[in-house]
Structure formats: structure tokens, C-alpha cells
Amino acid sequence: MFRTLRLDAVLIQAVIAGALSFAHLHDLAAAAGQDGWKAWAYPVSVDLLLVAAWRRMRTDAxxxxxxxxxxxxxxASLGANVATAGLLDxxxxxxxxxxxxxxWPALAFLGGTLLAHAPAPTPVRETEPTDQPHVELAPDVTVERAPELAPELLPADPAPQSAPPEPAPIPPAxxxxxxxxxxxxxxADAHQAQTGAPIDTATLRSRLGIPPALADAIATQLT
Structure with a gap:
């Protein structure tokens, strides 16, 4: 399938300007003693250097x-256009x-070589910012909390040597x-080691900081 060629005013203007500049460079080279094919090579050299420099500028501004x-x-192109406009014999x-x-040929060769072998710029990749910071999740660990016990109080003054009262019956609840x-x-063992007598319910309740009913229940189960 053939594509239709659409005439563009900018394209036509570029062709006309390029042809005139090409002809002026040829005339100047021929007038400077470059005859034959050499006079036609000068416009090509100038235009190629323009194109190479423009491509490098687009890649690396x-x-x-x-x-x-x-x-x-x-x-060089503008100078040839001005020189052949009647200002120069x-x-x-x-x-x-x-x-x-x-x-000019040596100068154009140097410029083309430097432009062709110039290192291309390395594109810098930008890291995309994350909305939430990365958080490492620790494995689930189940910790069983031990029951809190009342702090052990300092030993009280030894009670007088007397027979401990009989404990009251403990409700089954x-x-x-x-x-x-x-x-x-x-x-109870520490109290008996210090005083030589078993601990009574009142002393045990004050040491543990518990209700009387619970103290009576513990006193009946102590050996």
C-alpha cells in the first residue's frame, strides 16, 4: 500500500534553503581553487557536520x-552564502x-569523529517512592504470663510462744x-525456720495480702 506524499510548506522551504546553501558552498569552493568533484564535496561535508552536531545536541543537550x-x-554555511552574494570577488x-x-576537510573530519565517538549520557532511573515503609513482621510468638504473686514481706517480729488457734472450716467454694x-x-517454711513455730492464719494473710477466706483455705492445705 503506497503512502500519499503530502506537500508541507516547511519541507519545501527546507529543500529550497538547502539547495541554495549547497550551491553557494560549491561556488565558493570552486572559486578557492577546488574544482571538479572536490567542489561538490564541500557542501556535503558542511551539511553532514551540521546534521551530526544536531543529532548529538538532541541526545545530550x-x-x-x-x-x-x-x-x-x-x-561556514552562512559565510559562503554572504561571500557569494556580491561582497566577495x-x-x-x-x-x-x-x-x-x-x-576545512581536516577540520570537518575532526569534528565528525569527536561527535561520533562521544560517550552517550547514561539515563538515571528514579526509584518510585513507596507510600508505606517496609516493615518486617516478626513471627507470632505466644507468651504465657505467669500469675502475679504478692511480694514477700519482711519477716515480722516473732510471735509469742502460744498454741496456734484451730482453723475454722473452709467453705468448699x-x-x-x-x-x-x-x-x-x-x-510458712521460712516462718517456722525462723520462729520454730508454725505460721498462723493472720500472719499468713498479712504476708500474702489476701482475703481471710482464702487465707483460711491455704492454711488448711499447708503441710
């Missing part, structure tokens, strides 16, 4: 070398212009936790 060679090629070309025309019973047994 901060490349100063590309801007420099683009300006040199543009000055093409029959008597000055020596300095002949030197510039003769040295009162239950004693095993940990609390073990702690009460340690307190």
Missing part, C-alpha cells in the same frame, strides 16, 4: 562540543579564504491456685 561544532558548521579570492577552504499455694508453703 548539555554537550558543549556538539554546540561548538554546530556553530562552526553554521558559520570570486575572481580574486584572498589567500586567507583559500587557506580556510583547503583546511474457695479454690486455691497451685502457684499461690506453693508460694504460701515457702513463706
Amino acid at each position: 548539555e554537550n558543549r562540543d556538539a554546540w561548538l561544532w554546530f556553530a562552526i558548521a553554521l558559520v 570570486l575572481q580574486e579570492v584572498p589567500a586567507w579564504l583559500r587557506i580556510l577552504v583547503a583546511g 474457695v479454690s486455691v491456685p497451685p502457684a499461690l499455694l506453693d508460694h504460701a508453703q515457702k513463706i
Whole structure:
């Protein structure tokens, strides 16, 4: 399927401007002593350097070398257009212009080589910010909390040597936790080791800080 060629005013203007500039460069090179195919090679060299510099400028806008060679090629093209507009006698070309025309191939080769082998800029990848910070989740650990026991109080003054009162009957509804019973047994053993007599219910209740009913229940279970 063939594509239809659409005439564009900008494209037509570019073709006309390029043809005129091409012809002016050819005429200037021919007047400077470059005859035959060499006179046609000069416009091609200038235009290729312009294109190479423009492509490098589009790739790397901060490349100063590309801007420099683009300006040199543009000055060469504009200079030929102005020189062939009647300001310069093409029959008597000055020596300095002949030197510039003769040295242009080496200058254009240097500029094209530097532009072709210039390192391309490395694109910088921006990391996308995350909405939430990364949080490492710790494995679920189940911790069983031990029952809190009343702090052990300092030993009280030894009670007078008297027979301990008989404990009252404990209602069956009162239950004693095993940990609390073990702690009460340690307190009773320490009291008997210090005083030589079994601990009474009042002293045990004050040491543990518990209600009277619970103290009576523990006292009946102590050995």
C-alpha cells in the first residue's frame, strides 16, 4: 500500500534553503581553487557536520562540543552564502579564504569523529517512592504470663510462744491456685525456720495480702 506524499510548506522551504546553501558552498569552493568533484564535496561535508552536531545536541543537550561544532558548521554555511552574494570577488579570492577552504576537510573530519565517538549520557532511573515503609513482621510468638504473686514481706517480729488457734472450716467454694499455694508453703517454711513455730492464719494473710477466706483455705492445705 503506497503512502500519499503530502506537500508541507516547511519541507519545501527546507529543500529550497538547502539547495541554495549547497550551491553557494560549491561556488565558493570552486572559486578557492577546488574544482571538479572536490567542489561538490564541500557542501556535503558542511551539511553532514551540521546534521551530526544536531543529532548529538538532541541526545545530550548539555554537550558543549556538539554546540561548538554546530556553530562552526553554521558559520561556514552562512559565510559562503554572504561571500557569494556580491561582497566577495570570486575572481580574486584572498589567500586567507583559500587557506580556510583547503583546511576545512581536516577540520570537518575532526569534528565528525569527536561527535561520533562521544560517550552517550547514561539515563538515571528514579526509584518510585513507596507510600508505606517496609516493615518486617516478626513471627507470632505466644507468651504465657505467669500469675502475679504478692511480694514477700519482711519477716515480722516473732510471735509469742502460744498454741496456734484451730482453723475454722473452709467453705468448699474457695479454690486455691497451685502457684499461690506453693508460694504460701515457702513463706510458712521460712516462718517456722525462723520462729520454730508454725505460721498462723493472720500472719499468713498479712504476708500474702489476701482475703481471710482464702487465707483460711491455704492454711488448711499447708503441710
